[in-house]
Amino acid sequence: LREMPHLIILNVMLPAMYGVSSMDGYDVILRLRSHPKTMHIPIIALSALGEPADKIRAYEGDVDGYIT
Numbered sequence: 220l221r222e223m224p225h226l227i228i229l230n231v232m233l234p235a236m237y238g239v240s241s242m243d244g245y246d247v248i249l250r251l252r253s254h255p256k257t258m259h260i261p262i263i264a265l266s267a268l269g270e271p272a273d274k275i276r277a278y279e280g281d282v283d284g285y286i287t
Contacts, residue, residue: 224260227251228286231266231277248280 231244244264251257261284264277269287277285 223256227257227260227262228265229262231264231273232268245276245280248277248282252281 229244229247231248233242233244233247244266248262248264251260251262262282263284263286264280264282265286266273266277267287274285
C-alpha cells in the first residue's frame with residue numbers, strides 16, 4: 220500500500236477465498252496486530268454474530284470496537 224488506512228472496518232465472517240479458505244476475520248485481526256506497519260491502526264470488527272463469545276474473541280484480538 221502506498222498509503223496506510225486511518226481505520227479498518229473488517230467483516231469477521233470473510234468468504235472463502237482461493238488459497239486462504241481457512242483464514243477468517245479473526246485471523247486477519249491477529250495478523251494486522253502482529254505487523255509493525257499495521258499494529259497501530261484502529262480496527263472495528265463488523266459481524267452478524269452477536270453472541271458474547273464472538274465479541275470476546277474479537278476483543279481478545281485487540282479490536283477497538285465491535286458492530287453487529
